[in-house]
Amino acid sequence: MEEYLNDAIPNLKPFNHTLHYDTLFINKDWVLVNDISKKKSTYTFKDDNILEISRKDHTIKTTWSIDIQNIFSIETEDGMITVKVYFKDDDVLVLNHQNKEKFALFINTTNYTQDLETVEDIKLFLKEKYKQKVTNLIYDxxxxxxxxxxxxxxxxxxxxxxxxxxxxxxxxxxxxxxxxxxxxxxxxxxxxxxxx
Incomplete structure (x- = not known):
């Protein structure tokens, strides 16, 4: 894993098709944290290699694919990009751009009842999530x-x-x-x- 990514978000687990595809990745609502202050975007990777990017007033359908080495190709508004996928845990996904020192951070909101619309919403989500995780760890x-x-x-x-x-x-x-x-x-x- 690139050093800059590991410095920014330590302890990432690389995408593993067997472990992650069905349970954590496919058909989940992933809210893009980057630029959420400007616009909220929710990414949903579908089984048929369709990627739905939902914004406030419209949804864009585009494509994605994965190769044998778990390198993802994603068609975006800016063209085709290649990324490696990592998980911080069940609810935090990172797409690491393969040609730039740049990554996108996503939060899985599929099982979360509150809307994540702002940076403050993201902070509250992460605070509550990790507070609960710490509580569970401490308890056991x-x-x-x-x-x-x-x-x-x-x-x-x-x-x-x-x-x-x-x-x-x-x-x-x-x-x-x-x-x-x-x-x-x-x-x-x-x-x-x-x-x-």
Whole structure:
């Protein structure tokens, strides 16, 4: 992957036809984040190699194709472009232009009930999405805590929360992730509980 793209959006997964085509890519409503402040464009890649680009007052039908090396060719208003496709996760798609240091970022709005019309809408969508993701990760993860120079654990956040509620431990005890080696991040039980 080009270094500039990895610097801009780390941890992208390259398009994999078996994993992504049916479940994440085809017939989904992808809102283009680039230039959303000027106009909203929604891209829908159809099975029959039709690409529908919907704007406020009209829809353009054009074409797309994919080759054996997962290089996509897309007919746009500006002509034919070739891109590589990457996923940040189920709802974030990146089309990386093959001839320029330029990429397009899309958000899957198929299962999202609110309209994404502005930059503020995008920020709110991403904030809520990743807040929920962090909450889910924290909820399932385990942590050690330290109290009076002794280490205890590992415990889930729910278990730690119950200990705090029963006043068995302080909410201000330092915690460390099971994969961390020390408490240098200065995270407290209180910080974990407020993320749930």
């Amino acid at each position: 993860h385990e942590f050690y805590y330290i109290e009076k120079s002794k280490e205890f654990g590992p415990f889930t956040v729910e278990e730690l929360s119950n200990k705090v509620k029963k006043e068995h431990i302080s909410a201000y005890c330092f915690v460390r992730d099971v994969n961390a080696y020390d408490y240098s991040n200065r995270l407290r039980i209180f910080d974990l509980i407020k993320e749930l």
